[in-house]
Structure formats: C-alpha cells, structure tokens
Amino acid sequence: MRPRGRKRAQGGADYKRTAWVLALLLAGLAHASMPLREGLLTLPSGERVGLLHLPGQLPGGAPVLLVPDLGLTPLVYLDQGRGLAATLAAAGREVYILDWSRTDTHGGLEGIVGRILPAALRAAGDGGPVDVVGHGYAGSLVIAASTHEAEGLVGRMVALSTPVELAPPSPVLTGMLEGGGRLADLALTPGGTRTLDLLLMDGGTLSSGLRSRLRRVGVLNLESRVATDLLTWMRSGELQLPDAPLVERLRRYDRPTLLLLPLRDNFAHQEHAAPLRELAPRARVRSQQLSRLDGLAEDYTHVSILQGRHAPAEVWPHILRHLRGPALQVEEVGP
Amino acid sequence: MILQTRPPSAPRRRSALLLVAAVGLIGSACAHLQPPPAAPSAVEHRIRTADGWELSLTRLPAMGVARGRPVLLVHGIAANARNLDFDEAHSLARWLSRQGREAWTLSLRGTGTSDRPDPAAGRPAGHDFDTYWRQDLPAAIEAIRAQTGAERIDYVGHSMGGMLVYAYLGQGGKGLHRVVTMGSPTRLDFGSTSFGLAMGLQPVVSAGMQLPTRSLARMNAPLAGGASDPQTLLLINPENIPTERWQRFMVTGVDDISGAVLLQLSQMVFGAFASADGAVDYREALARIETPILVVAGKLDRFCPPMAAWDAYRNLGGEKAWLLMARTHGAEADYGHMDFVLGSRADTELWPQLLGFLDREAGGSDG
Numbered sequence: 001m002r003p004r005g006r007k008r009a010q011g012g013a014d015y016k017r018t019a020w021v022l023a024l025l026l027a028g029l030a031h032a033s034m035p036l037r038e039g040l041l042t043l044p045s046g047e048r049v050g051l052l053h054l055p056g057q058l059p060g061g062a063p064v065l066l067v068p069d070l071g072l073t074p075l076v077y078l079d080q081g082r083g084l085a086a087t088l089a090a091a092g093r094e095v096y097i098l099d100w101s102r103t104d105t106h107g108g109l110e111g112i113v114g115r116i117l118p119a120a121l122r123a124a125g126d127g128g129p130v131d132v133v134g135h136g137y138a139g140s141l142v143i144a145a146s147t148h149e150a151e152g153l154v155g156r157m158v159a160l161s162t163p164v165e166l167a168p169p170s171p172v173l174t175g176m177l178e179g180g181g182r183l184a185d186l187a188l189t190p191g192g193t194r195t196l197d198l199l200l201m202d203g204g205t206l207s208s209g210l211r212s213r214l215r216r217v218g219v220l221n222l223e224s225r226v227a228t229d230l231l232t233w234m235r236s237g238e239l240q241l242p243d244a245p246l247v248e249r250l251r252r253y254d255r256p257t258l259l260l261l262p263l264r265d266n267f268a269h270q271e272h273a274a275p276l277r278e279l280a281p282r283a284r285v286r287s288q289q290l291s292r293l294d295g296l297a298e299d300y301t302h303v304s305i306l307q308g309r310h311a312p313a314e315v316w317p318h319i320l321r322h323l324r325g326p327a328l329q330v331e332e333v334g335p
Numbered sequence: 336m337i338l339q340t341r342p343p344s345a346p347r348r349r350s351a352l353l354l355v356a357a358v359g360l361i362g363s364a365c366a367h368l369q370p371p372p373a374a375p376s377a378v379e380h381r382i383r384t385a386d387g388w389e390l391s392l393t394r395l396p397a398m399g400v401a402r403g404r405p406v407l408l409v410h411g412i413a414a415n416a417r418n419l420d421f422d423e424a425h426s427l428a429r430w431l432s433r434q435g436r437e438a439w440t441l442s443l444r445g446t447g448t449s450d451r452p453d454p455a456a457g458r459p460a461g462h463d464f465d466t467y468w469r470q471d472l473p474a475a476i477e478a479i480r481a482q483t484g485a486e487r488i489d490y491v492g493h494s495m496g497g498m499l500v501y502a503y504l505g506q507g508g509k510g511l512h513r514v515v516t517m518g519s520p521t522r523l524d525f526g527s528t529s530f531g532l533a534m535g536l537q538p539v540v541s542a543g544m545q546l547p548t549r550s551l552a553r554m555n556a557p558l559a560g561g562a563s564d565p566q567t568l569l570l571i572n573p574e575n576i577p578t579e580r581w582q583r584f585m586v587t588g589v590d591d592i593s594g595a596v597l598l599q600l601s602q603m604v605f606g607a608f609a610s611a612d613g614a615v616d617y618r619e620a621l622a623r624i625e626t627p628i629l630v631v632a633g634k635l636d637r638f639c640p641p642m643a644a645w646d647a648y649r650n651l652g653g654e655k656a657w658l659l660m661a662r663t664h665g666a667e668a669d670y671g672h673m674d675f676v677l678g679s680r681a682d683t684e685l686w687p688q689l690l691g692f693l694d695r696e697a698g699g700s701d702g
Contacts, residue, residue: 170659170661170663170664171665198662198663199663202662203669261525261526261642263637263640264634264635264669266661266662266663269641269659270640270641270642271632271640271641271642271644271659272645273642274525274642274645274646275645275646275649287525287526288525289525289526289527289640289642291527291637292568293527293529293568293569293638294527294528295529299635299637
C-alpha cells in the first residue's frame with residue numbers, strides 16, 4: 001500500500017508540474033509579447049535546476065533572479081501573465097525564475113545552498129552578479145549562499161520575509177513538516193485546505209481565482225529531507241552549513257538589501273526575519289514593515305506580499321526602487 | 336450691574352438647538368458607557384515614592400487556597416490600573432486572585448487615582464519613563480514585599496509596563512522572582528511610515544505637558560471601535576474585543592500621558608530604548624537580566640508588532656520564553672495590543688500559560 005501511495009503522490013506531483021507548465025505556456029500564448037522560455041541545467045552532481053526566462057521588453061536590461069519560497073511554484077511571481085516577473089520584464093529586466101518543481105532538492109538545504117542556488121545565480125547572471133528577489137526560507141538560503149558558495153554572484157537583494165533567527169515552529173507548521181512536508185497534499189482535504197490557507201494566505205486580499213490556482217498548482221510537496229532540515233533549523237534556531245552556522249555567515253554578508261516584513265505572514269514570521277539587520281551589519285539592510293497601520297490595504301501574508309490585490313501598488317514599488325538603486329559597491333561599516 | 340440680554344437671531348437659535356441636540360445625542364450614546372465597578376474584594380493602598388508622590392496600589396486577595404507569590408500588574412502608556420482589572424469577566428488581576436494568587440495593580444503617577452502633577456504641592460509635571468522605573472516601581476515592589484512578607488514577587492507588565500521592568504532589571508533592580516511582558520517593544524525602527532509621520536508632532540509636545548488623552552478618549556468613546564478606526568487598527572482585533580467592550584474601556588482604562596514620557600519613548604522610532612539623557616542604553620542592558628522572563632507578542636499587534644517584542648526576547652540574558660498569540664499557535668483569532676488583557680478568550684488561551692510560567696520555580700537568584 002505504501003509504495004502505491006508514494007506512486008500516487010509522485011503522479012500527483014507530475015500532474016501538478018505538467019499543469020503548472022501548461023498554465024504558464026497558455027499564459028505565454030495569451031501574452032504573445034511575453035515569451036516564456038524554460039531552461040533546465042544539469043549539474044555535475046546530476047542534479048537538475050529548472051529556470052524560467054522572461055526576456056526584458058527593453059534592450060540591455062540587467063538580469064534579475066526571482067526565487068520563490070520552498071514549496072511554492074513560480075506562480076507567486078507570475079500568474080496568468082501577471083505578477084512581479086511581468087512588471088520587471090516590462091521595465092526591461094531579463095527575468096529568471098527558479099522553478100522548484102523542476103529542481104532536484106534531495107540534497108536538502110545544504111544541497112540547495114551549496115549547488116542549486118549557485119548554479120541558478122551563475123546561469124541568470126551569466127557568471128556576473130545578478131539582482132535577486134528571495135522569498136521566505138529560500139531567500140534566506142540565497143543570502144547564505146552569497147557569502148560563500150555564490151560569493152560575488154549576488155548584486156542587490158530584496159528579501160521578502162526571510163527568516164534568519166528561528167524559534168520552534170507553530171503546531172500547524174510542525175504538523176506539516178513532521179508529516180514529510182506534504183504542503184501540496186494539504187489541498188486534497190477541506191481541513192488541509194484550511195491549514196494551507198492559514199499558513200499562506202490568512203488575512204490577505206487574494207482573488208478567489210488566484211486562491212484556487214494557488215491551491216491547485218501553486219504549492220509543491222517538499223522533499224522529505226528538506227522538510228526535516230527545515231524542522232531541525234526551526235527547533236535548534238540555527239542553520240548549520242558545512243563551514244559555519246548561518247549566523248556566522250551573516251557577519252560576512254554585505255549585499256545592499258531591502259527587507260520587507262509583512263505582519264500576517266504565518267509561514268515565515270516577521271520576527272524571525274527582522275534580526276537580519278543586526279546579524280549582517282555590513283549589508284546596509286533597509287527594513288520596511290507592511291501593515292494596515294501604515295495606511296496599506298492589508299497586513300500582507302506570505303503570498304499576498306507578491307500576489308495580493310494591492311501588492312502592485314503597495315509592495316512592488318519598494319522592490320522596483322531598490323532594484324533600480326545605483327552602485328553594487330558596499331561601504332565597509334565595520335566588522 | 337444689569338446684564339443686557341436680547342433674543343437670539345434665527346441662525347443663532349438653530350446653532351444653539353443643534354448644539355443641544357448634539358450634546359443630548361452624545362449624552363445618550365454615552366449612557367451605556369459607564370465604568371464597570373471595581374472588584375468587591377479590592378482594597379486600595381496609598382503608597383509614597385521616595386520623591387514624595389502618592390500612588391494607588393490595589394490589592395486583590397487570593398481567593399480559595401492561596402498559592403504562589405504575590406503578582407504586581409503594571410499597565411502601559413495612556414492607561415491606568417483598570418487596564419489590568421477592567422470588569423468581572425475581563426480582568427487579569429481578578430482571574431489571578433481566583434487562581435489563588437494575590438494580585439496587586441498599580442496606577443503609575445499621573446494616572447488613575449495616583450497623584451497627578453501639581454507644582455504647588457511639590458509635584459512638578461514632566462515626569463519621564465525613567466521616573467516610573469526609578470521611583471514608582473521600587474515603591475510598589477517594596478510596599479508589596481512589606482505587606483505580604485514575600486522576599487520576591489512576580490510581575491506582569493503590559494506594553495510600557497513590560498518596558499519598565501526591562502529597564503528596572505537591566506539596571507540591577509531587585510525583588511522580582513519571575514516576569515511576564517505582553518506587547519512590550521524595545522525598538523520600533525522597522526520602517527513604519529505612520530510612526531515616522533507621528534514624529535512630525537514632536538515639536539508641538541513639550542516635556543511639561545500632560546496630554547489629555549483621558550478626556551479625549553471619553554469624548555471619542557461612542558464613536559470608537561469601527562473596523563477602520565485608527566485606534567482599532569492600532570490597538571485591538573475586533574474578533575477578540577467587541578465594540579461595546581472597547582467603548583466602555585475607553586471611559587475606564589485610558590488615562591493621560593506625560594509629554595516627557597511620550598518624547599522619551601518616541602526615540603524608539605529611531606531604534607533607541609534609552610534613558611531620557613541617552614546615557615543608559617536599556618536595550619544593551621537586557622543582556623544583564625537574569626530574572627526569568629516570558630515575552631508575549633500578538634500576531635496582529637500593530638503597535639508592538641511581534642518583531643518589536645522579539646527584539647527584547649533575543650537580547651535577554653537569562654532564562655526566557657517566547658509566546659506568540661496567533662491562530663497558527665492555537666488562538667481562535669490573532670491577538671492585537673489590548674487583546675492580552677481585554678480579549679474574549681484571554682482567560683482560556685493566554686492567562687493560564689502566563690500563570691504556568693510564573694508557577695515555575697526560578698533556578699537563579701536575584702536577591
């Protein structure tokens with residue numbers, strides 16, 4: 001029975017992957033001015049890295065790599081032709097999106113930091129520095145990689161709720177991770193759907209269509225090793241990497257960084273992301289909290305920060321302004 | 336001398352009638368907003384600080400079988416002791432007393448029935464945050480120790496009440512066994528545009544001012560509680576505090592703010608949690624605190640967002656615990672700033688956890 005279950009789950013993942021690619025291709029067809037290309041890198045280790053490429057609509061635009069959080073598809077950046085990716089492409093940027101659904105992550109977080117992200121950054125930046133928008137835990141891993149394995153490959157960084165100092169996870173998140181990280185499978189039952197919504201969308205202003213698409217093709221089951229690694233990180237409060245713990249690497253992190261802190265993010269809580277400023281004193285981190293208190297239409301969640309109804313007017317301008325910023329050189333501000 | 340009178344003109348008559356009608360309407364709207372009575376078992380003690388102010392310290396005796404140390408409850412800014420003892424169903428003080436803990440509520444100087452500034456009586460206006468923890472806190476702690484014979488007492492601080500205990504303990508304050516802080520920030524420089532805008536008001540506030548927040552809250556009470564009301568956004572989640580309770584609280588638990596306190600704490604928008612003269616860094620001193628502290632944050636607390644409370648937690652030096660009141664963590668609804676003390680389910684969702692922390696025996700000793 002168990003192998004059959006696994007096969008069915010694998011089949012489900014294949015179906016989701018196919019559905020997602022089809023949806024993107026259809027969206028691409030519908031938006032003829034926005035050709036979407038799929039790329040697949042194969043690393044010496046045999047691991048595959050899936051990238052989507054959305055060419056800039058103006059010549060000579062600098063590349064930008066968009067990294068969805070672990071367990072999320074590129075839908076958070078591009079849904080039916082709409083999203084931050086399309087806006088950046090329209091502004092002339094060569095947009096690349098890391099596609100976790102076509103990327104091997106059986107090496108766990110260490111493999112993602114050590115091999116997957118450096119390869120994606122090299123491909124997107126053609127060996128030079130590339131600006132990055134990193135989402136949630138995956139964004140934290142980009143920051144970690146940029147200090148060692150991908151040193152010199154990250155230009156400006158936009159960090160969307162990127163945890164760097166963790167606490168034991170909520171019972172809801174613990175349950176999902178202890179169950180092997182079956183995030184996508186949550187959508188198979190009404191109770192699971194409520195949990196999925198609570199983690200990713202609770203209190204956000206997403207259209208009902210987008211909510212539905214997110215549940216169907218926007219989330220992925222995590223590799224069990226990734227789920228285990230995440231749980232270990234959360235419980236211990238520290239991510240151990242081969243050479244040093246994350247907190248030690250952050251002392252070397254020096255990329256100009258915009259840190260966005262949504263109040264209602266239940267997947268990557270703001271309090272775990274905010275300490276980046278202190279832990280990475282060389283990085284000139286500018287933080288921006290997102291809350292209704294500041295006149296915004298919502299308090300923003302893990303997904304609505306990118307795809308909320310008001311995100312194009314309230315969140316993306318911060319991102320675009322930061323990515324337009326000038327020099328990549330960073331002042332030395334002390335050890 | 337005979338005052339000459341003349342009949343009012345028609346427009347003036349209309350204005351007068353409208354004014355009377357408005358006053359009548361507000362009066363009738365306020366009719367149900369009477370402050371709830373204090374606890375029948377409450378006994379008010381008048382204590383004196385070292386600098387000569389008289390403060391109100393109210394004792395709620397333990398009911399049933401007494402157990403554990405006395406607990407001092409300290410309110411936040413623009414509030415008074417009723418913050419933590421609102422009514423029979425929404426009072427952390429009465430709840431603790433029902434659990435066998437003797438509870439004491441303090442009104443800091445200038446609030447509740449404690450002395451208010453009166454230069455003629457030798458009580459100048461202009462007391463700041465430092466005065467609270469240097470004068471009022473030690474006076475209350477010593478009074479409770481003297482009254483009860485307890486060597487050390489427990490402490491629960493809401494909002495600024497938690498910040499006060501951070502400052503007090505960081506500067507070597509004694510007499511506390513275990514501590515809980517709820518919605519107590521140690522920095523607010525996270526890029527909030529509204530806090531930035533509020534700083535624009537700084538030039539019109541002087542240290543010697545008493546901001547009449549109590550009167551303003553009473554006038555505004557009948558209109559308070561709407562979903563888009565700025566006070567609602569800042570302070571409560573309507574899923575936890577219905578409008579009627581919030582309006583009644585506005586006429587009971589809100590109090591004046593000393594301009595000096597406001598000016599000192601406004602520096603937190605720039606990341607400074609320090610003494611008024613800037614000489615003592617209270618954030619830095621958190622590392623020296625050894626008293627066990629439970630730090631409670633509300634997921635929907637827009638005044639002290641979780642990251643502002645986490646900043647204290649991460650910097651504390653001794654035994655510490657973190658509690659986020661959020662749906663993901665088992666609460667029926669995410670908690671706002673006042674929901675810790677007025678929330679409909681705080682007595683089942685939060686207060687037992689708080690008491691559980693206080694009930695544990697501390698490992699170290701702080702005198």
